[in-house]
Amino acid sequence: MQIAVASGKGGVGKSNFSASLAYLLSQEKKVIAIDADADTPNLDILLPYKEIYKKLPLLGEKVAKIDMSKCTLCLKCLKNCPYEAIKLENGKLKVIEPICEGCLVGKILCETDAISFVPTIPGYVYIGDTIYKNLRLIKAESLPGRPNTGKLVAYAKQIAKEFQKDVTILDSAAGIGCSVIASISGVNFVILILEPTLTSFEDGKRLLKIIKNFKLSFGFVINKYDLNKPLSEKIKNFFEEEKGTFLGVLPYDEKVIEADILGKPPVLIESEYKKYFMNIYKNIKDKVLKF
Amino acid sequence: MKIGITGGKGGTGKSFVSTNLAILLKNFALVDLDVEAPNDYILLNEDLGEKIEEYTFLPKFDLEKCTSCKACQKVCQDGAIYFKKEKPYVFKELCSGCKACLFVCKFNAILEDKKYIGDIYINKKIKYGFPLVTGKLKEGEEKGFKLLLKTKKYALNHFKNIIFDTGAGAGNLVFKALEDLDLVFAVTEPTPFGKRDLKRILDITKYLNLKTYVILNKSNLGNKNLIKEVCKKYNVEIILEIPYSKEILESYINQKPYVLNPSGKKLFEKLINLILEVKNANSSR
Numbered sequence: 001m002q003i004a005v006a007s008g009k010g011g012v013g014k015s016n017f018s019a020s021l022a023y024l025l026s027q028e029k030k031v032i033a034i035d036a037d038a039d040t041p042n043l044d045i046l047l048p049y050k051e052i053y054k055k056l057p058l059l060g061e062k063v064a065k066i067d068m069s070k071c072t073l074c075l076k077c078l079k080n081c082p083y084e085a086i087k088l089e090n091g092k093l094k095v096i097e098p099i100c101e102g103c104l105v106g107k108i109l110c111e112t113d114a115i116s117f118v119p120t121i122p123g124y125v126y127i128g129d130t131i132y133k134n135l136r137l138i139k140a141e142s143l144p145g146r147p148n149t150g151k152l153v154a155y156a157k158q159i160a161k162e163f164q165k166d167v168t169i170l171d172s173a174a175g176i177g178c179s180v181i182a183s184i185s186g187v188n189f190v191i192l193i194l195e196p197t198l199t200s201f202e203d204g205k206r207l208l209k210i211i212k213n214f215k216l217s218f219g220f221v222i223n224k225y226d227l228n229k230p231l232s233e234k235i236k237n238f239f240e241e242e243k244g245t246f247l248g249v250l251p252y253d254e255k256v257i258e259a260d261i262l263g264k265p266p267v268l269i270e271s272e273y274k275k276y277f278m279n280i281y282k283n284i285k286d287k288v289l290k291f
Numbered sequence: 292m293k294i295g296i297t298g299g300k301g302g303t304g305k306s307f308v309s310t311n312l313a314i315l316l317k318n319f320a321l322v323d324l325d326v327e328a329p330n331d332y333i334l335l336n337e338d339l340g341e342k343i344e345e346y347t348f349l350p351k352f353d354l355e356k357c358t359s360c361k362a363c364q365k366v367c368q369d370g371a372i373y374f375k376k377e378k379p380y381v382f383k384e385l386c387s388g389c390k391a392c393l394f395v396c397k398f399n400a401i402l403e404d405k406k407y408i409g410d411i412y413i414n415k416k417i418k419y420g421f422p423l424v425t426g427k428l429k430e431g432e433e434k435g436f437k438l439l440l441k442t443k444k445y446a447l448n449h450f451k452n453i454i455f456d457t458g459a460g461a462g463n464l465v466f467k468a469l470e471d472l473d474l475v476f477a478v479t480e481p482t483p484f485g486k487r488d489l490k491r492i493l494d495i496t497k498y499l500n501l502k503t504y505v506i507l508n509k510s511n512l513g514n515k516n517l518i519k520e521v522c523k524k525y526n527v528e529i530i531l532e533i534p535y536s537k538e539i540l541e542s543y544i545n546q547k548p549y550v551l552n553p554s555g556k557k558l559f560e561k562l563i564n565l566i567l568e569v570k571n572a573n574s575s576r
């Protein structure tokens with residue numbers, strides 16, 4: 001069973017939710033948590049590694065290199081680079097390596113064969129055990145500025161396949177780009193985290209379109225619901241009408257920040273958040289996992 | 292003068308800072324480059340405005356001219372070209388529009404078609420007096436990079452003074468959004484998440500050699516030292532602290548920008564002064 005946690009808007013409490021859910025599940029089952037927010041992975045703050053036993057580079061990526069002794073400064077590569085990753089600086093061409101995607105456009109156009117490629121590592125996947133029993137963490141981490149985090153997420157998911165587990169929890173990135181799409185594609189269930197703001201509502205609707213494109217079943221949780229109860233109600237009605245399973249609400253609780261600073265899943269601290277979360281957990285077990 | 296608002300972690304208040312700043316600065320255009328989840332128009336309670344549809348290149352094969360040499364498939368790094376009965380076809384979803392196939396085909400068998408990727412919206416004058424430009428990626432399109440490039444370029448061609456609001460994360464979209472700007476504010480919060488993501492942003496602004504300051508949002512929640520450590524290491528200054536307050540929360544909920552309140556205006560004063568200082572220094576250069 002694979003469950004992806006996603007939101008559209010960032011900072012609505014995905015990681016706190018994912019860590020709490022993974023932790024609770026690990027009390028009963030064998031769990032793998034995947035940090036699929038490869039741009040800014042943070043799950044290991046809440047689910048600290050006891051031991052990382054593998055760090056695997058994503059291979060097969062390359063970046064362009066320009067041999068200035070061959071270059072005639074025709075600038076064909078610069079003008080046609082689809083990623084605008086080539087710059088003219090003091091009469092010399094420079095490849096902006098972090099954003100070069102290794103496409104062959106420059107090489108095809110270059111008449112003096114000045115462009116070659118060197119392999120590059122855009123990011124790593126870490127595999128290890130957390131300090132909690134039955135809870136393994138696989139973290140995708142790309143280097144700052146790099147494109148195609150989706151590939152890294154797909155790689156992390158593929159690695160996770162090799163391990164025995166009952167449930168996989170994927171903590172997705174914000175937004176609706178390739179990284180999120182790689183995270184939610186093929187999962188059994190998506191949990192959408194929302195908060196009662198118009199921005200979260202709008203971004204959630206955008207993500208919903210993608211969930212529907214993939215024909216995935218989904219449920220939703222409204223975090224900090226008490227900050228704007230009328231809007232929470234409206235959001236609930238909207239997503240229920242879209243056939244989402246309402247899994248529950250979570251209150252605004254400063255104890256959550258305390259937990260974050262202590263580096264713990266918030267359900268490990270006695271709090272209002274925990275009380276509400278246990279109800280959501282029960283719903284997830286009854287309605288999604290069915291065990 | 293071009294200003295960038297970024298932060299790494301989502302939900303730290305990038306759009307909050309961007310919109311409030313734009314209101315106070317008045318003669319700056321606000322450009323929402325968070326193409327995956329643009330929100331500035333919502334915070335300002337404004338329409339997106341006029342729409343320009345944006346497209347990228349998509350190959351169209353002239354099967355009569357095609358000799359089935361498969362050179363196009365070989366150069367396609369996105370695996371978007373496939374052959375059926377020795378004739379090429381394209382997976383629309385996978386194609387990034389790079390044109391490598393077009394350039395490599397020696398038989399003129401590839402023609403220019405286009406793929407819709409999203410829109411640039413322009414609201415020329417919103418109620419607070421400045422223009423708002425928004426890049427909005429089509430749902431299901433995987434790569435926002437092209438649309439971001441086009442939105443940024445549109446803005447640079449039309450306005451001299453611009454605030455660019457970036458998306459969450461620290462990938463190539465944020466990188467490209469920040470490139471060549473005069474001044475960057477990284478908005479963060481005093482949590483371990485904020486700390487780690489801020490570092491990744493500062494790695495980018497360092498690489499790009501950009502003048503950068505940190506804005507600490509929700510400064511009264513969490514542990515400030517976490518952020519101070521990072522700032523010290525990267526030698527950047529915390530220029531503004533924004534405490535979490537009911538007043539701010541309400542401004543958010545009611546879509547009434549915080550700087551319309553006297554206390555909000557006062558809080559942002561230091562930031563405005565800094566910006567005007569840098570602006571004057573730049574123009575006298």
Ligand code: SF4
Nearest residue numbers: 071072074075077110
């Ligand atoms: S296409 Fe080749 S010769 Fe022309 S500018 Fe680029 S590297 Fe130089």
Ligand code: SF4
Nearest residue numbers: 357358360361363396
């Ligand atoms: S490169 Fe041109 S001729 Fe060769 S297979 Fe592709 S379309 Fe056909």
Ligand code: SF4
Nearest residue numbers: 367386387389390392
């Ligand atoms: S434009 Fe680029 S990505 Fe699209 S089919 Fe051609 S080579 Fe492939």
